[in-house]
Amino acid sequence: MSRARTARRIAAGAAYGGGGLGLVGVAAVGLVLAEVQFAKRTVGNGPADPPRADGLYGSEFSGPELSPGPLRMGMLGDSTAAGLGVRRARQTPGALLASGLAAVAERPVELRNVALSGAMSDDLDRQVGLLLDGGAPPPDVCVIIIGANDVTKRMPLTQSVRLLTAAVRRLRLAGSEVVVGTCPDLGTIEPVYQPLRWMARRVSRQLAAAQTIGVVALGARTLSMGDLLGPEFAANPREMFGPDSYHPSAEGYATAAMAILPTLCAALGLWPGSDRLDVSRDEDMLPVAKAASAAAAEAGTEVTAARGPWALLKHRRRRRVPAEEPVLEAPSPPGR
Numbered sequence: 001m002s003r004a005r006t007a008r009r010i011a012a013g014a015a016y017g018g019g020g021l022g023l024v025g026v027a028a029v030g031l032v033l034a035e036v037q038f039a040k041r042t043v044g045n046g047p048a049d050p051p052r053a054d055g056l057y058g059s060e061f062s063g064p065e066l067s068p069g070p071l072r073m074g075m076l077g078d079s080t081a082a083g084l085g086v087r088r089a090r091q092t093p094g095a096l097l098a099s100g101l102a103a104v105a106e107r108p109v110e111l112r113n114v115a116l117s118g119a120m121s122d123d124l125d126r127q128v129g130l131l132l133d134g135g136a137p138p139p140d141v142c143v144i145i146i147g148a149n150d151v152t153k154r155m156p157l158t159q160s161v162r163l164l165t166a167a168v169r170r171l172r173l174a175g176s177e178v179v180v181g182t183c184p185d186l187g188t189i190e191p192v193y194q195p196l197r198w199m200a201r202r203v204s205r206q207l208a209a210a211q212t213i214g215v216v217a218l219g220a221r222t223l224s225m226g227d228l229l230g231p232e233f234a235a236n237p238r239e240m241f242g243p244d245s246y247h248p249s250a251e252g253y254a255t256a257a258m259a260i261l262p263t264l265c266a267a268l269g270l271w272p273g274s275d276r277l278d279v280s281r282d283e284d285m286l287p288v289a290k291a292a293s294a295a296a297a298e299a300g301t302e303v304t305a306a307r308g309p310w311a312l313l314k315h316r317r318r319r320r321v322p323a324e325e326p327v328l329e330a331p332s333p334p335g336r
Contacts, residue, residue: 004209004293050082050117053089055326057109058102070108071268073098074139074176076127076167080184080225081115081145085248090325096257097143097264098326104265111326112139120149121160124167131171138174141268143260145225147183147207151200157207165214177267178220181260182208182296185225205296212292212303216311221304223263224295225256259300262316266304274316275304281315 056062056070075081075094083092090099098111114127124146132138144167150160168178186200212222248256266274277283286294288303291311295301302314 004287004289050079050084050092051087051089052113053083053092053095053098053326054112055089055110057095057098057111057326058105059108059327061102061106062108068107070110071101071105071141072110072137072139073101073112074131074142074171075111075113075115076124076131076142077115077145077181078119078147078149079115079117080148080248081143081181082113082117083115083253084117086253088325091253093145093253093257093260094143095326096254097261100257100261101141101264101268104261104270105268115145118149119146120153120155121146121163121167122155124163125170128167128170132174138171139176141177141179141264142171143179143181143264144168145181147204147211148186151183151186151203151207157203157210160207161210161214164211165218168215168218168220172218172220178215178218179260179263179267180211180215180220180222181225181256182211182222183225184208185299205293208296209289209292212295213288216288216292216303216305219305221263221267221302222292222295223260224297224299224301224303258318259316262318263302263304263314266302266316275312275314277312278315281317283315284313285310286313287311 062070073094075097079085081093083094086092089095092113094111094113094115098109102109112131114130116123116127119127124144131142144164146164147160150157164180168180171178183204186204208224212224215222262271262274265271277285284291285306287309288305288311291303291313294313295303300315300318302312302316304312304314306312
C-alpha cells in the first residue's frame with residue numbers, strides 16, 4: 001500500500017474515531033520506541049528548561065504614530081517549539097520567528113510561547129486554552145510543532161491526529177492562522193541502528209503525512225520537519241544539535257526558523273502572489289494525500305490547501321532571521 005493511502009487511512013481513522021498504529025506491527029514499533037527512549041537517555045544532558053521568550057519583538061516598529069499595532073503570535077507544542085537546548089531567549093525558535101515576522105511585516109510582534117517540554121498532542125487542548133481563554137484577543141497566527149513524543153510514547157497515530165486537528169480547529173474558529181511543523185524523522189537519532197532506524201522513519205513519516213491531511217482540511221498550512229529541516233543537520237550534526245545530541249543547537253534552531261518563516265509570512269498574506277507555483281523549484285498541485293506523503297519525505301516542504309481535494313506543494317526559499325532580545329516590559333493588556 002502506498003504511503004499516501006496509509007496516511008489517508010490514519011487521517012480517516014482520526015476523523016471517524018479509529019485507533020491503532022495502522023500498518024506497522026505493534027511488536028516492531030515497541031522495539032523501535034524502546035530504542036528511541038534509550039537513545040534519549042544516553043545522548044547527554046543539556047539545559048533543564050528552555051528560556052522564556054515571551055514579549056514584544058520589533059519594538060523599533062512601534063509608536064503612537066504607527067498602526068495597526070502589534071501582530072500577536074502563539075507558539076505551541078513540545079520541547080522543540082519551546083526551544084529546549086539553548087540558553088538565551090533570542091535563540092529559541094519562537095523568538096527567531098517573531099523577530100523575522102516583525103522585520104517582514106514592519107510591525108512589532110507580541111509572542112506568547114505556551115509550548116511544554118515533553119508534551120504530547122493531548123496537551124494541545126490545555127495550551128490552546130492558555131492562548132484563548134484569558135480575555136485577550138486571539139493570536140493572529142500560531143505555530144505548532146508536535147508529534148515526536150506521540151511516537152516515542154506510543155500514542156496511537158489516529159488519536160494523535162485527532163487531538164491535533166481539534167486544537168487547530170479551535171484556533172481557526174477563533175480567527176487565527178495556523179502553521180504546523182509536522183512530526184520530525186525519528187530515524188535520524190544516531191543511537192538507533194538499522195533496521196530499527198528504518199522503522200522509526202516509517203512511523204514518523206506516517207504521522208507527519210496524516211497530520212498534514214488532517215489540518216490542511218481546516219485551512220492550516222504544514223511544513224515538514226523531516227530530519228529536522230534539511231541536509232544541514234545530516235551534514236553537520238555536531239553543529240546543528242545541542243549538548244544532548246537530541247534537540248537542536250542555537251544554529252540548528254536558526255536553520256529551522258529560516259525554513260518556517262516564509263510559510264508563516266505566507267499564512268498572513270505578507271507576500272502577495274506567494275502561493276503561485278514555481279515549477280523551477282519542483283513545486284506542484286497534487287491531491288492532498290499525495291502532497292502530504294511527498295512532504296513527509298522531504299524536509300522543509302510546505303503543504304497548503306488549494307481547491308477541492310487538491311493542495312499546493314511548495315519549496316519556498318529560506319529567509320534569514322534576525323536575532324533579537326524580547327522587550328519583556330511591553331506586553332499587551334488583556335482585552336486590547
